[in-house]
Amino acid sequence: KQEVTQIPAALSVPEGENLVLNCSFTDSAIYNLQWFRQDPGKGLTSLLLIQSSQREQTSGRLNASLDKSSGRSTLYIAASQPGDSATYLCAVPSGGGADGLTFGKGTHLIIQP
Amino acid sequence: SQTIHQWPATLVQPVGSPLSLECTVEGTSNPNLYWYRQAAGRGLQLLFYSVGIGQISSEVPQNLSASRPQDRQFILSSKKLLLSDSGFYLCAWSAVITGELFFGEGSRLTVL
Numbered sequence: 001k002q003e004v005t006q007i008p009a010a011l012s013v014p015e016g017e018n019l020v021l022n023c024s025f026t027d028s029a030i031y032n033l034q035w036f037r038q039d040p041g042k043g044l045t046s047l048l049l050i051q052s053s054q055r056e057q058t059s060g061r062l063n064a065s066l067d068k069s070s071g072r073s074t075l076y077i078a079a080s081q082p083g084d085s086a087t088y089l090c091a092v093p094s095g096g097g098a099d100g101l102t103f104g105k106g107t108h109l110i111i112q113p
Numbered sequence: 114s115q116t117i118h119q120w121p122a123t124l125v126q127p128v129g130s131p132l133s134l135e136c137t138v139e140g141t142s143n144p145n146l147y148w149y150r151q152a153a154g155r156g157l158q159l160l161f162y163s164v165g166i167g168q169i170s171s172e173v174p175q176n177l178s179a180s181r182p183q184d185r186q187f188i189l190s191s192k193k194l195l196l197s198d199s200g201f202y203l204c205a206w207s208a209v210i211t212g213e214l215f216f217g218e219g220s221r222l223t224v225l
Binding site for chain 2: 041
């Protein structure tokens with residue numbers, strides 16, 4: 001059974017810092033990994049999708065890397081802003097086919113102005 | 114472009130009452146559809162998924178049920194709500210080719 005762990009559970013940093021969020025998964029036989037953002041009381045917004053054949057994906061100030069063999073992914077946020085404050089979740093396919101994703105519990109990020 | 118709509122956004126129901134949450138997707142055909150629940154302090158739990166009309170797979174035994182009467186419509190129901198059904202319910206669809214998952218805005222259910 002796939003399990004996903006995110007470290008740290010919470011992080012508070014001053015504005016402008018670069019930061020790294022970590023995600024690990026137990027079953028490395030995945031075909032993709034997805035990072036999401038969730039604002040309080042809202043649904044999840046997809047940030048980045050990394051296919052298993054890729055090692056990283058970039059979108060603006062966000063960069064996500066994937067190391068399947070070690071079961072790890074990182075989300076790098078450059079030049080953090082107060083608007084980046086949210087919970088960040090990573091997720092991997094639960095198994096084969098269409099049976100959804102297994103999620104970590106997220107990293108609650110606060111960027112201090 | 115594809116959009117996903119979910120309603121109602123907020124619901125307060127007494128124990129023992131019925132439930133119906135609805136989700137529709139626009140701009141895509143034959144999507145895989147999902148219902149997740151997010152309870153306070155816990156991660157997202159997959160409840161149901163569907164790969165086509167009338168095809169429902171259940172991940173967790175409970176007093177909830179799901180139906181897919183049309184290609185882009187997914188409904189979550191209960192005949193009698195329990196206190197433990199309180200939570201944040203999220204509908205999602207996935208792109209078949211990439212597997213990317215997209216979520217609706219969620220429905221917050223409070224059972225009293």
